[in-house]
Amino acid sequence: xxxxxxxxxxxxxVLKGAAVGGLGxxxxxxxxxxxxxxxxxxxxxxxxxxxxxSVQWHEAVKTAYETATGNTVTLNMNDANAFQxxxxxxxxxxxxxxxxxMAGYRMQFYADQGLLEDVSSVWDEIGDQFAESYKIASTGxxxxxxxxxxxxxxxxxxxxxxxMTELGLDPENxxxxxxxxxxxxxxxxxxLIGYALGDKGGWEAMGTFDILNARINGYQFHVDLLAGKEKxxxxxxxxxxxxxxxxxxxxxxxxxxxxxxxMRDLLLQKKCGAMMMGSWFSGDFKTLSQxxxxxxxxxxxxxxxxxxxxxxxxxxxxxxCVAANGENTEGGKELVKxxxxxxxxxxRLDSGNTFTSANNGQDTSSYDPFQKQQLAVMxxxxxxxxxxxxxxxxxxxxxxxxxxxxxxxxxxxxxxxxLESVQAQWDALPAL
Amino acid sequence: xxxxxxNTPVRRRRAFSRKDRLTLTAFVGIPTxxxxxxxxxxAIGTIGxxxxxxxxxxxxxxxxxxxxxxxxxxxxxxxxxxxxxxNVIWLLxxxxxxxxxxxxxxxxxxxxxxxxxxxxxAFFVPVVLSLAVTGIIWNFMLQPGGFVxxxxxxxxxNPISIYGNYDINTYVILGxxxxxxxxxxxxxxxxxxxxxDPSLKEAAAIDGAxxxxxxxxxxxxxxxxxxxxxxxxxxxxxxxxFDIVYMIYGSSTGWPILGILVFQNISGGGxxxxxxxxxxxxxxxxxxxxxxxLKQSFAEDVK
Numbered sequence: 001x002x003x004x005x006x007x008x009x010x011x012x013x014v015l016k017g018a019a020v021g022g023l024g025x026x027x028x029x030x031x032x033x034x035x036x037x038x039x040x041x042x043x044x045x046x047x048x049x050x051x052x053x054s055v056q057w058h059e060a061v062k063t064a065y066e067t068a069t070g071n072t073v074t075l076n077m078n079d080a081n082a083f084q085x086x087x088x089x090x091x092x093x094x095x096x097x098x099x100x101x102m103a104g105y106r107m108q109f110y111a112d113q114g115l116l117e118d119v120s121s122v123w124d125e126i127g128d129q130f131a132e133s134y135k136i137a138s139t140g141x142x143x144x145x146x147x148x149x150x151x152x153x154x155x156x157x158x159x160x161x162x163x164m165t166e167l168g169l170d171p172e173n174x175x176x177x178x179x180x181x182x183x184x185x186x187x188x189x190x191x192l193i194g195y196a197l198g199d200k201g202g203w204e205a206m207g208t209f210d211i212l213n214a215r216i217n218g219y220q221f222h223v224d225l226l227a228g229k230e231k232x233x234x235x236x237x238x239x240x241x242x243x244x245x246x247x248x249x250x251x252x253x254x255x256x257x258x259x260x261x262x263m264r265d266l267l268l269q270k271k272c273g274a275m276m277m278g279s280w281f282s283g284d285f286k287t288l289s290q291x292x293x294x295x296x297x298x299x300x301x302x303x304x305x306x307x308x309x310x311x312x313x314x315x316x317x318x319x320x321c322v323a324a325n326g327e328n329t330e331g332g333k334e335l336v337k338x339x340x341x342x343x344x345x346x347x348r349l350d351s352g353n354t355f356t357s358a359n360n361g362q363d364t365s366s367y368d369p370f371q372k373q374q375l376a377v378m379x380x381x382x383x384x385x386x387x388x389x390x391x392x393x394x395x396x397x398x399x400x401x402x403x404x405x406x407x408x409x410x411x412x413x414x415x416x417x418x419l420e421s422v423q424a425q426w427d428a429l430p431a432l
Numbered sequence: 433x434x435x436x437x438x439n440t441p442v443r444r445r446r447a448f449s450r451k452d453r454l455t456l457t458a459f460v461g462i463p464t465x466x467x468x469x470x471x472x473x474x475a476i477g478t479i480g481x482x483x484x485x486x487x488x489x490x491x492x493x494x495x496x497x498x499x500x501x502x503x504x505x506x507x508x509x510x511x512x513x514x515x516x517x518x519n520v521i522w523l524l525x526x527x528x529x530x531x532x533x534x535x536x537x538x539x540x541x542x543x544x545x546x547x548x549x550x551x552x553x554a555f556f557v558p559v560v561l562s563l564a565v566t567g568i569i570w571n572f573m574l575q576p577g578g579f580v581x582x583x584x585x586x587x588x589x590n591p592i593s594i595y596g597n598y599d600i601n602t603y604v605i606l607g608x609x610x611x612x613x614x615x616x617x618x619x620x621x622x623x624x625x626x627x628x629d630p631s632l633k634e635a636a637a638i639d640g641a642x643x644x645x646x647x648x649x650x651x652x653x654x655x656x657x658x659x660x661x662x663x664x665x666x667x668x669x670x671x672x673x674f675d676i677v678y679m680i681y682g683s684s685t686g687w688p689i690l691g692i693l694v695f696q697n698i699s700g701g702g703x704x705x706x707x708x709x710x711x712x713x714x715x716x717x718x719x720x721x722x723x724x725x726l727k728q729s730f731a732e733d734v735k
Contacts, residue, residue, distance in 0.1 A: 085699050088488050088489050092489065109487075110489075113487065113489040113490065115489065193589060200595065200596060200681065200682075200684070200686055201682055201684050202682075202684030202685065202686065203684070252589060253590075253593065254576055254591055254593045254596055255596065256593075256595070256596025256597075256598075256686065257575065257576050257591065257593050257594065257595050257596035257597070258575075258576050258588070258596075259682075262576055262577065262588055265577060265588050266588060266589060269587070269588065269589070271587075271588065271589035272589070394703070395697065395703040395706060398683070398684070398696060399509075399511070399685070399693075399696060399697065402684055402685065403511055403684075403685045403688070406684075406685075406686065410598060421510055424508060425508055425509060425510075427508075428504050428507075428508030428509075429504075430485045430497065430500065430501075430504070430703075431485075
C-alpha cells in the first residue's frame with residue numbers, strides 16, 4: 001500500500017515533468033516500442049464495433065503493431081452490443097487474449113469474478129503515460145489494475161458559439177451556478193430552450209444527475225452512493241434534485257418524448273442554449289457540415305459547491321482488458337501494452353479516426369480545436385467517473401434509477417417518495 | 433370400457449413393419465428430440481434459474497434463492513405493477529374493443545356492404561407488416577420531428593407530447609396495436625364466415641330472426657373453432673406484447689410491460705435470474721387462462 005502511494009507520487013511528478021517538456025515522453029515512447037518486441041507467440045485481439053470506421057482503425061493498428069514488433073495478431077471484430085451482452089459467456093469460453101472494453105464498474109465486476117488478468121505489471125511499465133485518475137478507473141476492488149485506457153470523451157455542457165455570441169455570452173465564462181442560471185434566463189427570453197434534455201431512453205438524464213451530485217456533494221459521495229455505501233434517502237440526494245428541478249422551467253417541454261438524437265437535433269438546429277451530453281455525438285455535427293462542427297463548443301458543468309469546484313467529470317474511458325482464460329495471456333499483456341502506449345495510439349490517430357487519446361504523451365498537434373477543448377475539459381478534473389450505468393450494478397442502473405429519474409421529470413414534487421422507492425429497491429437487491 | 437374394448441383390438445392388430453417403425457421413430461423422434469432440447473430444456477432451465485441467485489458467471493456461484501426473486505418482484509419492484517397494469521389495460525382493450533371491432537368488420541364485409549372491397553384491403557394492409565415494423569412506422573409518424581408533427585408545422589422544439597405524455601400514451605400505443613390487430617381478427621373471422629353455410633342464414637331469416645339474433649344464435653355458435661382461436665390470440669398477444677413498445681421506447685421502461693421487463697433484465701441491463709422470474713410470471717399468466725379455456729371447450733366438444 002505504502003509503495004503504491006510512493007509510486008503514485010513519483011508518477012505525478014513525472015507527469016509534471018512531462019508537461020514541461022514533451023521530449024522526455026517521446027523518448028520514453030521509443031523505449032517502450034523496444035520492450036514490445038519480445039517474442040511472445042501469436043495472440044488474438046477481440047475488437048468491438050462492426051461499423052466501417054471501427055474495423056478500419058482496428059486493422060490499421062493491428063498492422064502497425066505487427067510491423068513494429070514482429071508478433072502475429074489475429075483480429076476478431078464483434079458487434080458492439082452483442083459483445084457487451086455476451087461478455088460473460090465470451091470470457092468463460094475461449095476469449096481472445098486482449099479485448100476492447102470499458103473502465104469502471106463494468107470492468108471491476110468481471111475482475112471480481114476472476115475473468116480478467118491482472119495487468120499491474122503493464123502499469124508498472126507504462127503507467128507514467130496516464131493521469132492518476134485513469135489509474136483509479138483501471139483498478140479493481142482488490143487494488144490491482146485490470147484495464148488499460150485508450151480513448152475517452154467528456155460529458156459536459158455543449159454550446160453553439162454563434163448562439164452564445166448572439167446572447168452576448170461566452171461559454172467559457174459560464175463557470176458558476178449563477179452564471180448558468182443567467183444563461184438559462186437569457187436563452188428563455190430569446191424564445192429558446194435553455195437546457196435541452198431528452199430522457200426517452202432512460203439514460204440521457206443520468207448525465208445531469210451525475211454531474212449535479214458530483215458538484216453538490218462531491219466525488220466521494222457520488223461514488224459511495226452508487227456503491228450503496230450512502231443512502232438515496234439522504235437529504236444530500238434530495239438537494240441534488242432540488243437543483244435539477246430549478247432547471248426544469250428552462251427545459252424543453254417534451255423531455256420524455258425525445259432521446260439523445262432529439263437533444264442533438266435541438267442543438268444542431270440552434271433551438272437551445274446548453275446541452276449536457278458526451279462529446280461522442282460531435283461526429284454527427286462534422287458529418288453534417290464542417291461549419292456546424294466548428295461552431296460546437298464544450299465547457300465543464302459550472303461549479304455549485306465551492307468545496308468541490310469543478311473537480312469531477314463523467315468521462316467514460318474505453319480501453320483494453322486481458323482475458324484470464326485466453327490462450328496467451330502474456331501475449332495479451334504485450335498487445336494491450338503496445339495498443340495503449342503512445343505509439344499504439346499514434347497508429348490509431350494516423351489511421352484517420354477522430355477521438356481523443358487517453359495517453360498523456362500523445363502528440364495533439366493534429367487535433368482540431370474541439371478535440372483540444374475536450375482534452376482541456378477532462379484535464380481540468382481531478383476525479384473521473386464513468387457514467388451512472390457504468391459505475392453501479394447493472395440490475396440497478398437501468399431497471400431502477402432510469403425509471404426513477406423519468407418519474408421525477410414527470411412529477412418533480414414526488415421526489416421524496418421516488419427516492420424512498422429507489423433505496424428500497426437497492427436494499428432488496430440480492431447480494432452478489 | 434367394455435364397449436370401447438370391442439372396437440380397439442381391430443386397430444391394435446395393425447402391426448408395423450420394421451421399416452415403418454424406423455420411419456415413424458425418425459419422423460416423430462427427431463422433431464420431438466429437437467423440441468425437447470430447444471423448448472423444454474431452456475424452459476425448465478429458465479424456471480430453475482428463477483429460483484436462484486446467480487451473477488451469470490460461475491456455475492459454482494449459483495445459490496438457491498427460493499421465492500426470493502418473486503418476493504423481490506412482487507414487493508420490491510414498483511415497475512412490475514406498472515407493467516401488470518399496462519398489460520391488463522392492453523388485454524381489456526383488445527378483448528372489449530379491438531377484437532369485437534374486427535369481428536364486426538368481418539361480418540359487415542361478409543355481408544358485402546357497399547365499398548367492402550376497399551375496407552377489406554385497407555384493414556388488411558397492416559396485417560402483412562410485422563409488429564416491429566408497425567412500431568417503427570408509428571414511431572416515425574408521431575415522434576417529435578416526425579411526419580405528423582411535421583405536417584402540423586411543429587418542429588422538434590415545440591412538438592405535441594405524445595409518447596412522453598402519460599395521460600395519452602397508453603391509448604396511443606393501444607391504438608397502434610389495434611391498427612394491426614383489428615385487421616388480423618377481421619381476416620381470421622372472414623375466412624371462417626366464408627365457410628358458414630349460407631342456407632343457415634336463409635333459414636334463420638325465414639324464421640323471422642333479426643340480424644343480431646342471426647349473428648348471436650346462428651353464426652357465433654357455428655364459428656366456434658374460429659372463436660377459440662381468436663380468444664387465444666387476443667389473450668396471448670396482449671400478454672406477450674413487446675415489439676411495438678420496444679421499437680418506440682427501447683429497452684427503457686418508458687412504458688413498462690412484462691415483455692420489456694424480461695428483455696431488460698436478461699439482455700445485459702440487469703440480472704438474468706430476475707429476468708427469468710419475469711418470464712415465468714408471464715408464462716404462468718399466459719398458460720393459466722389458455723389451459724382453462726381450452727379444457728372447457730374440448731370438454732364441451734366431447735359431450
